[in-house]
Amino acid sequence: MIETGACPVPASSYPHVVLGHGSGGRLSAELLKQVFLPAFGAPEALEDQATVAMPGTRIAVTTDSFVVRPLFFPGGDIGKLAVCGSVNDLAVGGARPMYLAAAFILEEGLEIDTLRRIAQSMRRACDEAEIRIVTGDTKVVDKGKGDGVFITTTAVGAVPEGCALSIASARRGDAIIVSGTLGDHGVAVLSVREGLEFETALVSDCAPVTGIAQAVLGAGRVRCMRDPTRGGLSSALNEMAEASRVGVQLDEASIPLKPEVRSACEMLGLDPLYVACEGRLVAAVAPEDEERVLAALRVHPQGRDAARIGRVVEDHEGFVTVRSPFGGERVLPLLAGEQLPRIC
Amino acid sequence: MIETGACPVPASSYPHVVLGHGSGGRLSAELLKQVFLPAFGAPEALEDQATVAMPGTRIAVTTDSFVVRPLFFPGGDIGKLAVCGSVNDLAVGGARPMYLAAAFILEEGLEIDTLRRIAQSMRRACDEAEIRIVTGDTKVVDKGKGDGVFITTTAVGAVPEGCALSIASARRGDAIIVSGTLGDHGVAVLSVREGLEFETALVSDCAPVTGIAQAVLGAGRVRCMRDPTRGGLSSALNEMAEASRVGVQLDEASIPLKPEVRSACEMLGLDPLYVACEGRLVAAVAPEDEERVLAALRVHPQGRDAARIGRVVEDHEGFVTVRSPFGGERVLPLLAGEQLPRIC
Numbered sequence: 001m002i003e004t005g006a007c008p009v010p011a012s013s014y015p016h017v018v019l020g021h022g023s024g025g026r027l028s029a030e031l032l033k034q035v036f037l038p039a040f041g042a043p044e045a046l047e048d049q050a051t052v053a054m055p056g057t058r059i060a061v062t063t064d065s066f067v068v069r070p071l072f073f074p075g076g077d078i079g080k081l082a083v084c085g086s087v088n089d090l091a092v093g094g095a096r097p098m099y100l101a102a103a104f105i106l107e108e109g110l111e112i113d114t115l116r117r118i119a120q121s122m123r124r125a126c127d128e129a130e131i132r133i134v135t136g137d138t139k140v141v142d143k144g145k146g147d148g149v150f151i152t153t154t155a156v157g158a159v160p161e162g163c164a165l166s167i168a169s170a171r172r173g174d175a176i177i178v179s180g181t182l183g184d185h186g187v188a189v190l191s192v193r194e195g196l197e198f199e200t201a202l203v204s205d206c207a208p209v210t211g212i213a214q215a216v217l218g219a220g221r222v223r224c225m226r227d228p229t230r231g232g233l234s235s236a237l238n239e240m241a242e243a244s245r246v247g248v249q250l251d252e253a254s255i256p257l258k259p260e261v262r263s264a265c266e267m268l269g270l271d272p273l274y275v276a277c278e279g280r281l282v283a284a285v286a287p288e289d290e291e292r293v294l295a296a297l298r299v300h301p302q303g304r305d306a307a308r309i310g311r312v313v314e315d316h317e318g319f320v321t322v323r324s325p326f327g328g329e330r331v332l333p334l335l336a337g338e339q340l341p342r343i344c
Numbered sequence: 345m346i347e348t349g350a351c352p353v354p355a356s357s358y359p360h361v362v363l364g365h366g367s368g369g370r371l372s373a374e375l376l377k378q379v380f381l382p383a384f385g386a387p388e389a390l391e392d393q394a395t396v397a398m399p400g401t402r403i404a405v406t407t408d409s410f411v412v413r414p415l416f417f418p419g420g421d422i423g424k425l426a427v428c429g430s431v432n433d434l435a436v437g438g439a440r441p442m443y444l445a446a447a448f449i450l451e452e453g454l455e456i457d458t459l460r461r462i463a464q465s466m467r468r469a470c471d472e473a474e475i476r477i478v479t480g481d482t483k484v485v486d487k488g489k490g491d492g493v494f495i496t497t498t499a500v501g502a503v504p505e506g507c508a509l510s511i512a513s514a515r516r517g518d519a520i521i522v523s524g525t526l527g528d529h530g531v532a533v534l535s536v537r538e539g540l541e542f543e544t545a546l547v548s549d550c551a552p553v554t555g556i557a558q559a560v561l562g563a564g565r566v567r568c569m570r571d572p573t574r575g576g577l578s579s580a581l582n583e584m585a586e587a588s589r590v591g592v593q594l595d596e597a598s599i600p601l602k603p604e605v606r607s608a609c610e611m612l613g614l615d616p617l618y619v620a621c622e623g624r625l626v627a628a629v630a631p632e633d634e635e636r637v638l639a640a641l642r643v644h645p646q647g648r649d650a651a652r653i654g655r656v657v658e659d660h661e662g663f664v665t666v667r668s669p670f671g672g673e674r675v676l677p678l679l680a681g682e683q684l685p686r687i688c
Contacts, residue, residue: 018682024574025618025679047511048433048570049406051503054398062393063445063498064481089392101407103496105449137408137496141686145491152447152481152496154407159395167391226392230368274369335369337362342485 017110022140031138035112039119040102040126040133050134052099058159060095062086065152069342071114073189075203076278078151079118081344083125084208084278085229086155091213092225092281094165095157097129102153103137107146118149129208131155169223170244174312175290178282179212179297180205180305182233183261183275186343190268198267202260207279212302216281219296220289228282230344232274234332236282237320244284250310250322250332273322274335276343284312361454366484375482379456383463384446384470384477394478396443402503404439406430409496413686415458417533419547420622422495423462425688427469428552428622429573430499435557436569436625438509439501441473446497447481451490462493473552475499513567514588518656519634522626523556523641524549524649526577527605527619530687534612542611546604551623556646560625563640564633572626574688576618578676580626581664588628594654594666594676617666618679620687628656 020027066082076084083100090097102122106115126133188204190196209227216222224244226236233255237248257272265272279302285293290308297303310322320332364371410426420428427444434441446466450459470477532548534540553571560566568588570580577599585592601616609616623646629637634652641647654666664676 019685020679020681022574022685023679023682024579025682026677027680027682028575029678047437049404049437049439049499051402051404051437051439053401054403055401057397057399058395059398059403059500060393060395061443061445061479061498061500063447063479063496065447065449065483065496067449067483067485093391093393093395095393095395099405101405101498103407103409103498105409105411105494105496135405135407139409139411139494139686139688140682141411141491141494144488147485147489150449150483150485150494152407152409152449152498154405154445154447154496154498155393156403156405156500230366231372235368333370334373335364335367336371337364338367338369338371338484341363341366342483344483 017106035116039123056158060090060157060159062089063154067150073192076206077121079121080125082151082153086153087129088209088227090155090157091210092227094163095159097131097155097157099134099156100131101135105150106140108143167224167240168243170284170312172314173287174284175308176310179303180280181256181258183272185278186275187261187264200260205279212300215296215300220293221286223284225283229276234273238334242318247313247316248320249313252322253325255309256305256307361450379460383467400502404434404501404503406433407498411494420550421465423465424469426495426497427466430497431473432553432571434499434501435554436571438507439503441475441499441501443478443500444475445479449494450484452487511568511584512587514628514656516658517631518628519652520654521652523647524624525600525602527616529622530619531605531608544604549623556644559640559644564637565630567628569627573620578617582678586662591657591660592664593657596666597669599653600649600651
């Protein structure tokens with residue numbers, strides 16, 4: 001009989017993340033068994049890779065790192081955000097998100113309970129988005145070399161036959177339609193940012209857009225669709241204008257904004273058209289189908305505030321402009337610097 | 345005529361990463377155009393997701409974050425490591441790695457030139473592994489909240505019909521075969537670790553194992569295969585012993601170790617059987633095929649030091665033991681703590 005020397009460490013002995021949790025050894029296995037598997041569900045075998053079924057001959061892949069601060073904010077947390085962020089990138093491309101890979105970079109000293117809450121939130125978001133976490137990784141960095149937890153998610157999905165959405169496909173006359181109010185996510189995060197807290201009833205719009213994206217695609221000819229996340233509506237439309245070689249003209253009065261977002265942006269000197277959403281979509285829709293798409297959006301729980309906010313034009317190729325209610329017109333350039341660091 | 349207001353920033357104006365490089369706005373686009381696209385090659389359109397062809401009905405997915413310190417080490421750097429790490433996880437599972445997603449978390453202040461060198465190194469590793477980077481993401485965290493650069497890669501591959509490697513498939517009598525010397529990577533990184541530098545001619549074994557894995561699979565019946573990375577040979581074999589409900593008995597004298605690794609481990613008080621490799625594989629092979637597999641390995645440039653180092657046994661289910669040249673036998677438990685933080 002050989003002595004094993006491996007005496008089990010009780011679950012409660014490590015209330016915080018230690019470097020050994022990233023060792024690939026016994027503590028890594030414990031973290032997996034105590035935190036991630038109970039939240040995500042256990043696969044058949046814990047391989048370093050997952051083998052999964054995939055229908056069709058084309059797949060869509062997207063990856064995003066999430067470094068939001070603070071980790072928890074009104075309406076969400078870094079875990080929910082990390083699931084929705086990657087799911088939504090696929091959904092707005094017309095793909096069906098199916099599998100998720102999740103990689104964690106933990107800072108030594110993070111509370112295990114915090115990590116558990118984040119993992120549980122990820123699971124709820126996965127259930128809502130009908131996607132499954134199939135593989136993952138955990139690394140630990142020394143205290144002061146990270147910031148609690150960073151999460152990188154990669155979503156893989158099936159691409160339906162005939163799906164050809166592209167940011168290069170917008171055409172003159174297309175309607176620009178948004179699914180709801182803009183900037184809720186960014187302002188909700190800022191409202192609890194250290195050194196900046198302000199009172200607001202606002203919650204983040206962070207949510208999977210899988211269902212609402214399918215509703216839009218089913219209602220009419222959509223040329224391209226984006227989720228206006230980092231850099232907000234302005235970045236999404238600038239990329240579209242550049243790639244499609246068209247201009248975009250917005251009508252400021254028709255852009256849906258919550259009063260709390262409007263007043264917070266005034267107070268902070270921010271332009272809400274640059275503030276991130278994490279559960280909205282913006283689409284360029286063939287003009288003959290715009291009413292059908294708007295109607296489909298407005299009956300969806302996430303689309304009640306949907307609006308046509310502008311149109312694709314032939315003028316000023318590559319640029320996005322916005323007409324104020326008072327008749328002026330200004331350019332919305334791609335933001336040069338960073339107005340809101342670490343919002344996602 | 346509308347004034348654009350967007351005056352281009354010359355390439356040289358930002359020698360270091362600033363928060364704006366993570367904004368999703370103009371600086372993000374510049375970083376993409378100046379650093380990543382020249383290194384990785386430009387896709388048809390810069391969508392937030394990539395749509396790619398995929399043969400067959402099963403895919404393999406793996407994800408890993410890389411936080412190695414220092415960023416450059418003898419024989420490699422964080423970029424090469426990030427490509428090989430994910431590629432190898434697929435390759436040892438028998439899949440054909442095809443596409444890679446790469447997500448960067450940059451610390452404000454990182455030199456752009458450093459990032460460029462890392463991106464170029466990733467490209468070279470991708471070419472060697474015959475894999476393509478198809479999508480990515482960049483986030484920037486404030487100085488002191490990261491450590492230069494962290495990279496998370498996710499590899500997606502095709503799974504050949506009939507491929508059924510699993511760490512749960514080892515059987516009594518199987519030969520345990522390694523493709524080369526152990527511990528080179530970990531010791532090479534340590535040799536340039538701040539506060540610990542020591543002179544050695546050793547370089548990391550970091551390399552894609554795609555080719556050598558195929559050589560092994562083509563030479564005989566392989567039950568399971570792993571790359572002994574974090575936690576070294578010991579972790580890989582412990583996971584196999586536990587999942588397969590078998591014991592593993594190693595013969596210490598037959599384990600290939602470079603003299604530099606042996607002496608550095610003695611000096612530092614490390615057990616080389618726990619030190620990471622990043623370009624080796626360990627396989628459980630049906631006994632009647634072990635000579636064919638060894639022969640196939642030894643004619644491969646990466647497999648000259650291949651050796652049979654032990655056997656799967658019925659005794660001590662779930663445990664790995666090693667017999668010393670002097671007749672003693674000790675257990676190699678899963679490491680409880682962390683002997684080498686941030687080696688990958």
